[in-house]
Amino acid sequence: MDNDFTSQAAPVTVIGLGLMGRALAGEFLRAGHPTTVWNRTPAKADPLVAEGARLAPTVADALRAGPLTIICVTDYRAMYELIDPIGAELRGRTLVNLTSGTSTQAREAGEWAQQRGAGYLDGAIMAIPSAIGTDEAVLLHSGPQSDFESHRTTLESLGTVTYVGADHGLASLYDVAGLGIMWSVLNAWLHGAALLGVAGVDAATYTPFAQQMVTGVAQWLPGYAEQLDSGSYPADDATLDTHTASMSHLIEESEAQGVNAELPKLIKALADRSIRAGHGGEGYAALIKEFGKANGADQG
Ligand code: NAP
Numbered sequence: 001m002d003n004d005f006t007s008q009a010a011p012v013t014v015i016g017l018g019l020m021g022r023a024l025a026g027e028f029l030r031a032g033h034p035t036t037v038w039n040r041t042p043a044k045a046d047p048l049v050a051e052g053a054r055l056a057p058t059v060a061d062a063l064r065a066g067p068l069t070i071i072c073v074t075d076y077r078a079m080y081e082l083i084d085p086i087g088a089e090l091r092g093r094t095l096v097n098l099t100s101g102t103s104t105q106a107r108e109a110g111e112w113a114q115q116r117g118a119g120y121l122d123g124a125i126m127a128i129p130s131a132i133g134t135d136e137a138v139l140l141h142s143g144p145q146s147d148f149e150s151h152r153t154t155l156e157s158l159g160t161v162t163y164v165g166a167d168h169g170l171a172s173l174y175d176v177a178g179l180g181i182m183w184s185v186l187n188a189w190l191h192g193a194a195l196l197g198v199a200g201v202d203a204a205t206y207t208p209f210a211q212q213m214v215t216g217v218a219q220w221l222p223g224y225a226e227q228l229d230s231g232s233y234p235a236d237d238a239t240l241d242t243h244t245a246s247m248s249h250l251i252e253e254s255e256a257q258g259v260n261a262e263l264p265k266l267i268k269a270l271a272d273r274s275i276r277a278g279h280g281g282e283g284y285a286a287l288i289k290e291f292g293k294a295n296g297a298d299q300g
Contacts, residue, residue, distance in 0.1 A: 009034065010154045011066030015059060015082060016073035016099070017044040023129035024070055024098070024158060029053055030133065031157035036065035040082075063089040068151050072098040072125075076105045080112075087116040094119030094147050096155065098139070103169030110143060110168035119147035122168045124175035127159060135160050142170035185214055191254070191263050198257040224285040233279070233286035240287070241280040244271045 010033060014025040017039035028035045029051050037045050038056045045055045056062035059082050063069055069090075073079055079099050083090070095118055097109060106122035113120030120143050127137035137159025141148050148155075148163045155161045164170045189210050196206045220237075227233050247268040254261035270290045279286040 010068065010151075011036065012154055013037070013056070013062045013065045013069040015039075015062055015069060015071045016078075017041075017048070018072070018074070019129045020098070020125065020132075021070075021072040022048065023132040024072060025053060026051065027133035027157050028154070033154060033157065034066075036062050038062035059083065060086040060089050063093065066093075068094050068096065068154060070096045070098060075099060076101045076109065079109070084112075087112070087118075090116050090118035092117060094121070094151060096121045096123055096141070096151070098123040098125055100124065100175070101172060103172040106142070106168045106172045119144065119150070120168065121147050121151075122171050124171040126175065126178055132158055138162065140164050140171040140174050142166070142172075143168050187263055189214075191259070194259045195253060195257055198259065224283075227283065227285040228288055233282040233284075233288075235281060235283040237283065239281050240271055240274055240284060243284055244268060244275060244280070247271060 012028050012033045013036040014021055014028065015038050017025065017037055021037075021039070022044065025035055025037050025048050029048065035048070035053045036056050037048055037053045038059055038061075039045055042055060045053065049055050054065070056065060063083070063086065071079055071083070073082065076099060079097060083095070090113065095113055097106075097120070101122075109122060110120050121141045122143055124140045125132075125137070126140065131137040139155065139158055139161050141155070141161065142164050144166060145163060152161065152163075164174055189207075192210060193203045193206055197203070223236075247264060250264040251261050251268060253259075254264055270287060274280075274287050274290055277289070279289070
């Protein structure tokens with residue numbers, strides 16, 4: 001750690017005061033950090049200025065205000081529009097980019113920052129603005145660990161702050177993996193709600209059971225993770241053949257009840273391919289081979 005910016009009073013700059021940027025700046029202020037802000041539409045800073053933030057007249061002035069700048073704008077294009085012309089101002093400072101993007105964009109931005117002598121962390125926010133400042137707000141960071149450690153205390157004002165690795169692309173990859181889990185769980189829950197709804201069970205009645213299932217399945221993940229990492233998928237609980245028979249029931253029930261069967265058909269198509277490739281006697285985690293294929297096509 002070449003610098004210590006860990007005190008509660010460490011100054012911080014926030015560029016971008018949309019829904020998320022305003023929440024970020026507000027939490028820094030509440031945590032006692034002298035906070036400088038800048039936004040293309042300056043009026044959005046008014047409530048923050050009333051709480052004690054300083055509105056910088058230019059982006060360059062905002063960057064010069066301290067060792068750490070958080071940027072949170074619509075996309076990377078907007079980020080470069082703002083800071084590329086004044087990148088030299090970042091020399092010796094650290095930029096934490098909480099703008100959503102891809103791992104490729106994150107790695108390119110890491111190189112861009114390195115060429116300008118700046119520290120750079122790419123981040124992902126797994127939360128809505130109202131959760132910022134609570135433990136439920138998970139913020140992922142990737143990039144040089146020394147950059148993270150230098151500013152960890154300041155960043156922790158925002159929620160549960162996690163460092164995921166030196167590769168700048170990792171936060172974005174965790175971000176989309178997490179969103180994939182979110183959409184898969186939500187789609188499965190909605191599909192179940194539609195099925196039970198046909199039988200007159202309302203969503204509120206069905207949902208505690210759905211929560212039990214999500215929590216229960218989550219408990220299996222560490223054991224399956226060991227299988228993925230070892231490359232061996234013994235059927236300690238149930239074979240893929242057994243799972244597939246139940247998948248057929250889900251498809252049949254859906255079609256019989258007039259409920260959309262696309263989701264269970266997709267689930268079964270993946271399992272069928274894996275069985276055709278000879279994995280029917282293995283455990284569920286053997287399906288990883290289907291996800292490892294670039295285009296999902298049968299390869300033998
Ligand atoms: P938002 O409310 O639409 O705000 C967008 C911000 O970007 C505003 O400050 C806007 O400035 C600025 N901006 C856009 N284009 C610009 C440009 N060309 N030049 C200068 N400034 C520009 O969006 P948000 O919800 O705050 O989201 C910001 C980022 O956080 C996104 O990458 C989003 O994916 C990510 N995120 C958001 C959430 C969420 O729940 N909201 C959750 C996780 C991640 P003006 O005010 O002048 O328009």
